[in-house]
Amino acid sequence: MSRTLVHSFSISLDGFGTGEGLSADAPFGHAGHRMHTWMMATRFWHQLGVVDMGDASGSEGIDNAFAERHEHGVGAEIMGAGKFGPPGWQDDPDWRGWWGENPPFHTPTFVLTHRPRPPLEMEGGTTFHFLDASPAEALDVAREAAAGRDIRIGGGPTTVREFLAAGLVDHLHVVQVPILLGRGVRLWDGLEGLEQQYTVEAVSSPSGVTHLTFTR
Numbered sequence: 001m002s003r004t005l006v007h008s009f010s011i012s013l014d015g016f017g018t019g020e021g022l023s024a025d026a027p028f029g030h031a032g033h034r035m036h037t038w039m040m041a042t043r044f045w046h047q048l049g050v051v052d053m054g055d056a057s058g059s060e061g062i063d064n065a066f067a068e069r070h071e072h073g074v075g076a077e078i079m080g081a082g083k084f085g086p087p088g089w090q091d092d093p094d095w096r097g098w099w100g101e102n103p104p105f106h107t108p109t110f111v112l113t114h115r116p117r118p119p120l121e122m123e124g125g126t127t128f129h130f131l132d133a134s135p136a137e138a139l140d141v142a143r144e145a146a147a148g149r150d151i152r153i154g155g156g157p158t159t160v161r162e163f164l165a166a167g168l169v170d171h172l173h174v175v176q177v178p179i180l181l182g183r184g185v186r187l188w189d190g191l192e193g194l195e196q197q198y199t200v201e202a203v204s205s206p207s208g209v210t211h212l213t214f215t216r
């Protein structure tokens with residue numbers, strides 16, 4: 001049975017999944033890249049080739065073990081409009097996402113938005129489909145496209161929270177980063193008692209982050 005997964009979703013100690021003041025120059029607003037420093041140090045990230053990391057090969061410890069799960073068994077991704085582009089991207093007909101012509105999804109990728117547009121076929125197997133749909137409806141469409149493989153809910157915090165509130169997430173991997181953002185978009189609002197629906201495990205990494213998994 002195909003599962004619905006959230007992988008490597010980073011939050012600050014005070015529970016924010018992104019900062020304030022998102023823009024084309026600041027995809028995470030005032031948080032900068034502090035939420036993902038742990039991931040950018042891994043071998044997984046270096047091999048992804050999103051940015052040129054020179055000769056360094058990246059760490060191979062626990063952070064890498066979690067990060068590389070991004071690659072396995074996923075047949076479709078669902079993301080929010082806020083992950084796909086900066087505020088206002090819907091007014092730019094040429095916007096094709098942050099990731100260049102070969103985005104690191106390699107599957108059908110469903111972007112939830114109240115302003116859908118025709119699909120965008122990219123290189124490497126990623127096609128962006130734009131959907132105005134409830135989480136349950138979006139999941140049905142993604143499940144069909146995933147052909148038996150898992151569906152990843154890719155973020156941002158508003159979208160992950162929506163799927164958690166609807167009881168649609170089977171496995172949630174949250175990475176608690178030891179920073180205090182103070183402002184931004186929170187993950188946990190309205191989800192009181194969520195942990196009671198899951199088996200929760202935690203493991204801390206020498207990098208300073210804590211990996212929390214919630215498994216149904």
Ligand SMILES: NC(=O)c1ccc[n+]([C@@H]2O[C@H](COP(=O)([O-])OP(=O)(O)OC[C@H]3O[C@@H](n4cnc5c(N)ncnc54)[C@H](OP(=O)(O)O)[C@@H]3O)[C@@H](O)[C@H]2O)c1
Nearest residue numbers: 009010018027080081082083112113114155156157158159
């Ligand atoms: N912490 C992490 O690991 C992580 C991971 C991924 C992304 N991010 C960051 O998170 C930020 C974006 O998060 P966010 O919470 O602001 O936004 P988001 O969750 O990416 O997107 C929310 C938006 O998606 C659209 N949407 C969501 N559900 C919908 C539905 N059921 N039907 C139709 N449209 C729907 C709406 O946009 P419209 O009404 O405008 O169409 C809504 O405002 C970015 O900074 C991104 O870089 C962080």
